[in-house]
Amino acid sequence: MRFPNHSWQTWIVLPFAGLLAFLFASMNGVPSAPPPYGTLSGGVAIALVLISTLAANYTSNRLLEAVFLFAGAHGAAFFLLAGIKGHEGTAGPAYYLLLASAWLLAWRCVTILSGRRATARPMSIALRLIIPAIFGAWILIIWEAVTRGAGIPFILLPPPSAIGARIANSLPILGSDVRQTIFKAVLIGYVVGNLAGFVVAILADRVPFLRRGLLPIGNMVSALPIIGVAPIMVMWFGFDWPSKAAVVIIMTFFPMLVNTVAGLAASGHMERDLMRTYASGYWPTLLKLRLPAAMPFIFNALKINSTLALIGAIVAEFFGTPVVGMGFRISTEVGRMNIDMVWAEIAVAALAGSVFYGVVALIERAVTFWHPSVRGG
Structure with missing residues (x-):
């Protein structure tokens, strides 16, 4: 048989799958055989790996090869x-060998999809979504397979299926925690901190002595440890969400200040000279030239702050909060040894942070469509 494709992943999988099929057939009926032997599911898994590998190696169509591998x-x-x-x-070892074989097939599938250059926009968007989805799915698959196959104690590392079940059974609690932490502390602190940093950056750009004095202080304050700032904010503003919003404001203010000041200096001398020839003053030049040129810097600060805000609010809740909130829930459930609930809160926080970051990135693409990084994307 002649194989048109010669990827190293599939050539490694072929002998592995053949060996697994031989061992499965020879150990069929043996009592107490370790998984994947002795189960119909194990035999089907081995057959799928072997058949898809042969089909992928034999076809000359790259997209069809990716479908077989997937x-x-x-x-x-x-x-x-x-x-x-x-x-x-x-x-046993065969279980992990089969897991590694399936993972190599997924690796080859992602490699093929990454090399495709779609001309149609819907296909391009689909590829950008499918590739990270496969990658993320296999992180969960390997996590699930290893924790269950090795029998890792639940308190050390629960499998993703247990975390998902906990999320499904705790939606009211998780919802109240999200409202307290994200919709109150994070969003309010994020908006106020970024807006204040932007306004002060405009003032610092307008007044030279502020620029020389504020930026060194900003670098110093941004290095302050959050675990030292959070208890002070709790003493100043109380145990409810305003103290957590204050921590978020401190964490987001100076990244916006520093990035905006740097962005306002990004426009070239030729463009500024051109505005002067039009007798343009400070504010028209700021609005029509310098602020648009600073947008990549501003959105860079917004994206950085989208993660800093969530981290700051959750950590601040460790130092005093009402009986609600993501940080409160994590610290409490760790003490109760409810590790699945801790991981459920972590998963919800990661999902919320990813969505937050993605929304800011989409707005950035719409606003800075002229920038080379967006045009090239």
């Missing part, structure tokens, strides 16, 4: 995890 990798992972149910902690 189906084989994720189908094998599904049946592998289904077969380990009820046999946690008993997995």
Whole structure:
């Protein structure tokens, strides 16, 4: 048989899958055989890896090859995890060899999709979404397979399925924590901190002595440890969300200040000279030239602050809060050894932070469409 494709991932998987198929057939009926032997799911997973690898190597169509690899990798992972149910902690070397084989197929699938250059915009958007989705899915698959196959104690590292079940069963609690931490402390502190940093940056640009005095102080304040600032804010503003919003304001103010001041100096001398020839004053030049040129710097600060704000609010809740909030829940459930609830809060915080960052990035693409980084994307 002649194979048109010669990827190293599939050539490694072929002998692995053949060996697994041989061992599965030879150990069929052996009592107490470790997974994936002795289960129908294990046999299906091995067959999917072998068939998809042969089909992917034989086809000359790259997109069809990626489809075969995607189906084989994720189908094998599904049946592998289904077969380990009820046999946690008993997995043998063949289990991890099968997991590695499926992962190599997914790796090859992502490599093929990454090399495609779609001309149609919907296809380009789909590729940008599919590739990180596959990558993220395999982080969860490997996490689930290893924790269940090795029988890792639940208190050390629960599997993603347990975390997902905890999220589904604790939606009212998680919802109240999100409202307290994100919709009150994070959003209010984020808006006030960024707006204040932007206004002060305009003043510092207008008044030279402020620029020389504020920037060194800003660098110093940005280096202050949050675990030292948070208790002070709690003493000043109380245990409710205003003290957490104050921490967020401190954390977001100076990144916006420093980036905006740097961005206002980004316009070239030729452009400024051209504005002077038009007899343009400070404010028209600021609005029509310098502020648009500073937008990449401003959005860089907004993206950095979108993560800093969430971290600051959660950490601040460790130092005093009402009986609600993501930081409060994490610190309390750790003491109760409810580790699945801790991971559920972490997962919700990560999802909220990713959505927050993504919204800012989308607005940035719409506002700075003229910038080379956006045009080239």
